[in-house]
Amino acid sequence: MKRWLGLAVAVVLSLFFLLTPAVAESDPVPAAANRLSRSGAPPPAAGVIHARSALHPEALINDGSFENGPPPASAWTEATNGTCEWIGDFLGVWGVAAHDGDFDFWAGGYCGGAPTSSSVTQANIPVTATDNELRFWILSYRPDDDDADPDQAYVQVNGTTVWTYDLIQDNDTYPNWVEQIVDLSAWAGQNVTLKFGANSAGDETGNIRFDFIQMEPGQGPPMHTVTSSVGTPSGTIVPPSQTVAHGATATFTLTPAAGYEIDGVGGTCPAGTLAGNVYTTGAITADCEVVANFRPEAGPGPSVLAIPTLAPVGGALLGLALAGLGLGVLRRRRGA
Incomplete structure (x- = not known):
């Protein structure tokens, strides 16, 4: 009886270990997704994808x-x-x-x-x-x-x-x-x-x-157009326009008409400098305009009254005349 009981226990234990999965310590942990x-949640349907x-x-x-x-x-x-x-x-x-x-x-x-x-x-x-x-x-x-x-x-x-x-x-x-x-x-x-x-x-x-x-x-830096015009006549400014890179400057030459002079530079461009008749803008960051102004030249200042002078011969004649006049006055006094 004991023999059969032991055999039955052995069979049950064998079935238990066969049906129970072994857990190995080296089994990898599933990676996070x-x-x-x-x-x-899944994304919506992709729909139409634009052509590349x-x-x-x-x-x-x-x-x-x-x-x-x-x-x-x-x-x-x-x-x-x-x-x-x-x-x-x-x-x-x-x-x-x-x-x-x-x-x-x-x-x-x-x-x-x-x-x-x-x-x-x-x-x-x-x-x-x-x-x-x-x-x-x-x-x-x-x-x-x-x-x-x-x-x-x-x-x-x-x-x-x-x-x-x-x-x-x-x-x-x-x-x-x-x-x-x-x-x-x-x-x-x-x-x-x-x-x-x-x-x-x-x-x-x-x-x-x-x-x-x-x-x-690359396409390079943005480009801007700088135009020029005359505000108050009369004169010219050249060139009429030029294209410059963003952050660069533009240079123009001002020429007054006869009887006129430069009266300053205005416009919408960043302020620059005027050296003689050459104007250079500040750094250009957008399209803008340079305006040249002119004015009539200033006339001569108040004059000093001129005193006429005599040539040497005229001076000598004047001296003789004055001497004769003085001699005549002296004789009249003595005759008196």
Whole structure:
């Protein structure tokens, strides 16, 4: 009896261990998921995506389309305050593919249920005298409510912020990618460090994706037209107009008509200096006009009454006449 009882216990214990799954200490913990919203709700239907403009792959910076994939293959150094990966293929989460290729960089958003701040950085990006216009594409979306603390995307060059974008619902571009342009001519001739990222400051946050980062030929500084005219006649000012770069000056030559002189320079341009008949404006920041004024030349001042003079011969004759007159007066007195 005891033999059969022991056999039964052994069978029951064997079945227990066979049916109970073993728990291994090395089992990985599932990674937190990238989310667009705190609730993890899916985005709305993507709808119609606007056609892209012509792409110029030759202008892409190194791995500018993030097609190397996440680190360590990526040319970008990634930083985040969570455990999620932010370089990847996010079509399944967003319902919208990358602007170019399969991968892009997603900043902001939630890692699990926590708002995230993240960035990507790359050094030694050449900015030349001609190729100094940074172009990139963004897709922004905030399904959660705006909050009081500002959540903001940014671009930095050598630590200097050159572009910002508030992650608020009014700035949503979803489902469209939108191109952004930043003038980097101030860094022409240098190799710079570019940084793209977003800071999530509140309890809720927005989302932004970056893709297709290029360095294109720059358009240069804005140009302004400076015109000239004559206010009070008479004279001329040349040239009649000229185009100058933002912050530069313009120079004009004033020529009074005969009998006139320069009476100052006015107009709407920043005040400048008049040296002789050459006028140079102040720094031009918008279209403006230079007005030349002239006035009649001033006449001679009050004259001193001229006293006539006599030539030497006339003086001698006058002296003889006066002497004769005096002699006659003397004789009359003696005769008296």
